[in-house]
Amino acid sequence: MNEEALFIEKARNGDVSAFEKLVSLYAKKIYNYCYRMTDSREDAEDLAQEVFIKVYQNLKSFKGDSKFSTWIYRIAYNTCVDRYRKNRKLDTVSLNYGKDEDSVKIELVSNDPLPEEEVIKKERYRKLQACIAGLKPEYKTVIILRDIQNYTYAEIAEILQVPLGTVKSHISRARAALCDALREMLE
Amino acid sequence: MDCRVVQELISPYIDGELDRERARQLEAHVESCSECRQRLEEMKAVVQMVGALEEKELPDDFADRLQTRLEAEQVTGMIHRKRVGFSSWMKWVGMAAAAAVIVLAIRVLSLNGLMYTSPQEKGRTESAAPENMSKSFVADSRDEGGTGPSDTQADAADKQQELDRGDVGASEYTSETSEQAQEADGYIKSDKVELMVQDVCINPQTLMIRAVQHGIDVVDQTQDSITLKVTSIEQRKALYRELELLGVVKEVGTNFESDTVTIVIVEQE
Numbered sequence: 001m002n003e004e005a006l007f008i009e010k011a012r013n014g015d016v017s018a019f020e021k022l023v024s025l026y027a028k029k030i031y032n033y034c035y036r037m038t039d040s041r042e043d044a045e046d047l048a049q050e051v052f053i054k055v056y057q058n059l060k061s062f063k064g065d066s067k068f069s070t071w072i073y074r075i076a077y078n079t080c081v082d083r084y085r086k087n088r089k090l091d092t093v094s095l096n097y098g099k100d101e102d103s104v105k106i107e108l109v110s111n112d113p114l115p116e117e118e119v120i121k122k123e124r125y126r127k128l129q130a131c132i133a134g135l136k137p138e139y140k141t142v143i144i145l146r147d148i149q150n151y152t153y154a155e156i157a158e159i160l161q162v163p164l165g166t167v168k169s170h171i172s173r174a175r176a177a178l179c180d181a182l183r184e185m186l187e
Numbered sequence: 188m189d190c191r192v193v194q195e196l197i198s199p200y201i202d203g204e205l206d207r208e209r210a211r212q213l214e215a216h217v218e219s220c221s222e223c224r225q226r227l228e229e230m231k232a233v234v235q236m237v238g239a240l241e242e243k244e245l246p247d248d249f250a251d252r253l254q255t256r257l258e259a260e261q262v263t264g265m266i267h268r269k270r271v272g273f274s275s276w277m278k279w280v281g282m283a284a285a286a287a288v289i290v291l292a293i294r295v296l297s298l299n300g301l302m303y304t305s306p307q308e309k310g311r312t313e314s315a316a317p318e319n320m321s322k323s324f325v326a327d328s329r330d331e332g333g334t335g336p337s338d339t340q341a342d343a344a345d346k347q348q349e350l351d352r353g354d355v356g357a358s359e360y361t362s363e364t365s366e367q368a369q370e371a372d373g374y375i376k377s378d379k380v381e382l383m384v385q386d387v388c389i390n391p392q393t394l395m396i397r398a399v400q401h402g403i404d405v406v407d408q409t410q411d412s413i414t415l416k417v418t419s420i421e422q423r424k425a426l427y428r429e430l431e432l433l434g435v436v437k438e439v440g441t442n443f444e445s446d447t448v449t450i451v452i453v454e455q456e
Contacts, residue, residue: 023253028245035243045246049253053260128236146202147237153204172198179226179233 008068012059019059023052026069029149030076036144037080039133047083051076066158073145073159081137124186131181139174146171188216193223197230258396287444374423375430377440379449384434393433394450401425412451423448 004025010018030051035044054075062071132140138160145151145159157167193216199205200213217224382389391413395405398415403422406414417423430436430450440449 020250023250027249028242031245031249032242036240041243041246044243045249045252048249049256052253053256056257057260125236125240128233129240132237143237147234148240150238153202168199168204171202172195175198175230175233176194178237179229182233183229 004068005064008059008062008064012062019056022055022068026072027052030072033073033076033144033149034080036129036132036148037137037140038083039129043083047076047079051079054079067155070155070158073151074161077141077159080141084137127185128182131178131185134181135174135177138170139177142167142170143174143178147175188212190216190220190223193217193220194226197223197227200227201231201234259392374420374427375417375436375438375448376423376443377438378442378445378447379438379440379451380430381437381439381451381453382430382434383437383453383455385455389433389452391450391452394429394452397429398426401429406447411453412449414447414449416447418446 004022007018007021007025011022027048031044031048034047034051035041038044038047051072055072058075062068132143135143141160142156145156146153151159153164153167153171156171157164160167162170193213196205196209196213200210205213217227382394391408391411394413394415395408398405398413401422403426404416406416408414415426417426426448427436434455439451
């Protein structure tokens with residue numbers, strides 16, 4: 001039994017420190033996933049915590065049929081989508097922020113002086129993040145899982161519980177939409 | 188292979204998801220088609236850029252805040268479970284109340300001299316009757332029978348010792364008279380107390396968290412009160428100590444035989 005499986009087993013039997021170990025293994029990944037989904041650190045923290053509360057509450061129902069990482073990402077995806085549906089905030093806030101040139105300038109001037117190249121690079125990444133956050137949830141989740149967190153097509157299919165063909169087409173369309181959005185923003 | 192098909196295949200091509208034949212066809216097409224070549228280069232660059240996005244650090248107090256939320260969740264879950272089992276709990280309350288009525292009836296009869304028990308009979312009664320009820324009966328008859336004050340004090344001291352050890356079950360409270368309960372200080376004696384607070388932040392949730400730390404179960408909760416199930420004197424003492432830290436505790440209950448305590452939060456001006 002590997003270390004993670006041992007923690008899962010112990011946590012299922014009520015071992016709080018084992019659950020804390022599981023949290024420490026996944027907290028940063030899930031927080032970053034939520035951050036890319038929302039483009040807001042505040043929302044990301046709140047959502048990531050909600051994910052771990054759900055994990056804690058449902059740990060006994062985790063049978064080990066799928067990988068634990070897949071299971072926890074599925075909870076994260078569902079939690080983010082639920083939030084999106086509830087307030088439709090994930091898209092609008094992110095896009096407004098990304099398109100607001102002043103906000104980029106404020107962020108840039110408030111930092112220490114940077115070489116011009118660095119400034120341009122930083123601005124480009126800021127816009128890229130805004131474009132990702134502006135995609136619809138099904139698209140941004142595949143971009144995050146595939147291109148940021150390097151999950152395979154098969155793992156993404158398991159997380160989202162959709163056929164492999166759907167994952168392929170979603171990744172393809174999501175990347176195309178991201179290219180279009182970025183091109184439009186940089187023009 | 189036409190442009191539309193090629194553009195659909197660019198993404199899996201970047202990920203190495205195309206079979207060798209298809210990949211070869213796509214490569215042949217983009218060599219001769221500048222638009223598709225540009226599209227491929229653009230998508231490759233974007234994928235590379237996305238992959239280079241920096242990972243954000245977790246907020247410093249992430250673990251602490253999660254811990255707090257988990258504790259609150261555990262408590263809420265417990266209330267939910269308690270409410271599910273409410274009907275069976277009520278059944279036990281009914282049985283306890285019936286037992287209390289019987290005990291009181293026996294006391295009234297012995298006070299009125301309608302029932303006389305000789306010291307010898309007392310011993311027999313004690314061995315024959317259920318233990319809780321016999322203790323109550325013997326203690327009460329001893330008081331009424333004019334045994335010396337030293338006996339009464341010794342009995343109270345014995346009782347207090349039992350209480351202090353925390354090994355007294357809820358049913359044994361039925362044997363304790365309200366006068367005896369009021370004598371001992373430093374714990375909650377009746378079924379209802381008022382907690383006079385000046386801090387508006389103190390609410391039933393605050394009390395719930397503190398109660399759970401002492402293994403005290405929550406029975407019910409309203410906007411300004413909480414009902415807890417206390418099964419030992421230790422829990423009554425612990426609860427009293429916690430309440431004293433939050434405000435002024437005032438006993439307002441009249442039932443000294445209940446195994447639940449309702450704490451009503453009263454904000455002082």
